[in-house]
Amino acid sequence: MLITHEHADHVDVELLVAAQIGNPALVVHTNADVVTQLAQKGVTAQPVAPGSTFTVAGFDVRVVGGEHAEIYDGLPGCANVGFIIDGSLYHPGDSLFVPDGDIETLLVPVSAPWLKLREAIDFVRAVRPRRAHPIHDALLSEIGLGSVDSWLANKGGTDYVRVPVGGFVELS
Numbered sequence: 749m750l751i752t753h754e755h756a757d758h759v760d761v762e763l764l765v766a767a768q769i770g771n772p773a774l775v776v777h778t779n780a781d782v783v784t785q786l787a788q789k790g791v792t793a794q795p796v797a798p799g800s801t802f803t804v805a806g807f808d809v810r811v812v813g814g815e816h817a818e819i820y821d822g823l824p825g826c827a828n829v830g831f832i833i834d835g836s837l838y839h840p841g842d843s844l845f846v847p848d849g850d851i852e853t854l855l856v857p858v859s860a861p862w863l864k865l866r867e868a869i870d871f872v873r874a875v876r877p878r879r880a881h882p883i884h885d886a887l888l889s890e891i892g893l894g895s896v897d898s899w900l901a902n903k904g905g906t907d908y909v910r911v912p913v914g915g916f917v918e919l920s
Contacts, residue, residue: 750809751778751793752841753816753828754785757886764791777804779827796829807833813845817862837919842884844871851877853919854906857884858896865899872904879907881917 749767751759759782768774768791776786776793783793796802800811809831816828830840836852842860844867854877858868863884872880880900885893893910901908911917 749774749776750804750831750839751776751782752830752839753779754782754826755816755824755842757884758841759786761786761789761791765789768792775804777802777809779829781827798829808835809833810835810847812838812847813840813843816842817844817860819862838875838877839883840871844868846871846874851875852879853877854880855883856880856900856904858882858900859885859887859892865896868896869900869903872900872906872908877906879909880904881909881911 764776764786776791777796778793779797780795783795786793796811798811798814802809811829812832813828813830816824816826828841828843830838830843830845830847832838832847832851835849838847838851838853839855840857842857842862854872854875856868856872857863882896882900885896888896897910909917
């Protein structure tokens with residue numbers, strides 16, 4: 749399991765406790781702050797930091813980023829790591845860190861207290877992935893989802909597609 753940072757919309761500690769009890773072989777990879785928080789609840793996790801590489805479930809993972817995007821006055825001021833899987837799929841967590849190298853598929857945050865739509869579009873353009881799929885959109889209404897999707901599809905400069913809840917895409 750890969751966890752980008754400590755916020756409740758990215759990690760459910762009680763669910764992890766149950767998951768690790770049910771599957772003691774479950775390995776959690778996350779930043780050192782989250783490792784410490786999880787340890788207080790009895791969850792074992794491996795600390796990772798930008799520049800780290802490791803293999804999990806047969807996939808090569810490279811850790812990038814380092815800090816959560818700012819909302820206001822330096823807050824929230826917590827660590828946030830992004831994960832590049834097999835050199836092609838990038839999950840940035842709550843950041844707009846642009847990694848080195850080619851990215852095939854970008855999971856692009858599209859709504860958050862720390863994010864403007866313009867920044868999301870600029871992020872997609874800076875990363876230059878072959879395709880992008882939206883994440884981090886729970887704050888948006890149906891109208892907001894349509895608006896964000898339209899802007900990113902028309903101005904992101906890539907193949908942008910929303911994956912329906914319960915749906916999937918093939919990564920090749």
